[in-house]
Amino acid sequence: MGTLKSRVAIAEQSPKERRSNFNEVCLGYNIDEARLEATRCLECKKPKCVEACPVSINIPLFIKHIKSGDIAEAAKVIDLDSSLPAVCGRVCPQEIQCEGSCVMGKKGEPVSIGKLERFVADWTIKNHLELTTKSSKRNSRVAVIGSGPAGLSCASDLAKMGYEVTVFEALHMPGGVLVYGIPEFRLPKSIVEEQINQLKRIGVRFELDVIVGKTITVDSLMEEEGYGAVFISTGAGLPRFMGIPGENLNGVVSANEFLTRINLMKAYQGDYDTPVYIGKNVVVVGGGNVAMDAARSAIRLGSNVKIVYRRSEKELPARAEEVHHAIEEGVEFCFLTNPVEILSDEKGWVNELRCVKMRLGEPDSNGRRVPEPIPNSAFSISCDMVIMALGTSPNPLIINTTKGLKSERWGGIHVVNEFGKTTRPGVFAGGDAVTGAATVILAMQAGRKAAAAIDEFLRERDSKHFNFSSAN
Incomplete structure (x- = not known):
């Protein structure tokens, strides 16, 4: 039976160190840490965590195998329902899915299901474990x-x-x-x-x-x-834009383009001849995970970065972990703020973002309070690059x-x-x-x-x- 109320801490790069590199922030559990964290699982007879998992991984069973030290069996359990466990263990929003339904979370912290999934997947890769068996060949x-x-x-x-x-x-x-x-x-x-x-x-x-x-x-x-x-x-x-004046100026890009050049074309590496413009003072518009990714990438490329979001911090759709890491790394948040125009210098390059302050009004049909502009609240943010992270x-x-x-x-x-x-x-x-x-x-x-x-x-x-x- 699990008794620890708090999770086993997981090692990370320090904020100062990671601001200057693109190496993975979270370093993952070792086997002793994973087994200790696994002891926190109560092995519920009707596990709500499984119901909350979109691909219905048998979470208590794979964690049980981690407890006993049989990581290969844990990997086999996960493989029955997920072909990308090393990915999901890193980027899934566990806090609103499996971990959000974990019974342990009622009186303490939920079991670190995502980090345990990542541990098993990484162990599988490191040990070259082949899991999948195929059925007889079909003609189609x-x-x-x-x-x-x-x-x-x-x-x-x-x-x-x-x-x-x-x-x-x-x-x-x-x-x-x-x-x-x-x-x-x-x-x-x-x-x-x-x-x-x-x-x-x-x-x-x-x-x-x-x-x-x-x-x-x-x-x-x-x-x-x-x-x-x-x-x-x-x-x-296909990226979305706001439709405000100045979006066609030099220095205005979509987060999609910016991240593709960095992630797929490796523009952050000096030995890759990939063109990417990066400003000294960057504003990212949006509050989702893509906005966090763009802002944190710009930080690593040497920029000062602000995120502009039209709702409050409470309404941020990004994962709490990504917001936490962004703040640690020096990203500044401007909440209840909405851009209305982008201005340029005499050469057509961005030099200013005009914004208005917002307040939250009545809830819409989805239950989210609708942001409304506050009269006579216009102000400017000095910048030389604007990244639009408004969805696709x-x-x-x-x-x-x-x-x-x-x-x-x-x-x-x-x-x-x-x-x-x-x-x-x-x-x-x-x-x-x-x-x-x-x-x-x-x-x-x-x-x-x-x-x-x-x-x-x-x-x-x-x-x-x-x-x-x-x-x-």
């Missing part, structure tokens, strides 16, 4: 478009079922948002690479630099290439080039059920391309549900074909 081929968390999870499950799976990726490296959107100090690219290598070892193929909708189409994949089903998991990579939308390319594929008014792909079935037979979709920008774990959940639906679709199709052939 499945195309997965996009190699982010939804696509990787779907591909993993289908490969385990015995299908021949090919993942088509528009960029030169697989991983989607895991490699272009999340900084090295939160998610090392070597970890993503190893998780993808595990998929390759069970037969998943990756085709890079392929833009579906231009290089090839969904129609050609199904009608000419012979794929029995297609899963669209292209994410939401799905790219319309595939929708516009695929017959029979219905979209939502806001741009996402329309699905007819929770398993990602679209209006085009044999075509399924999930993740941010359907929901808009969300979390890694929710995208993984969508990928797993779609894999189950694709399996059912192909089995039903093959059964009808068999019955028809037999009748003749």
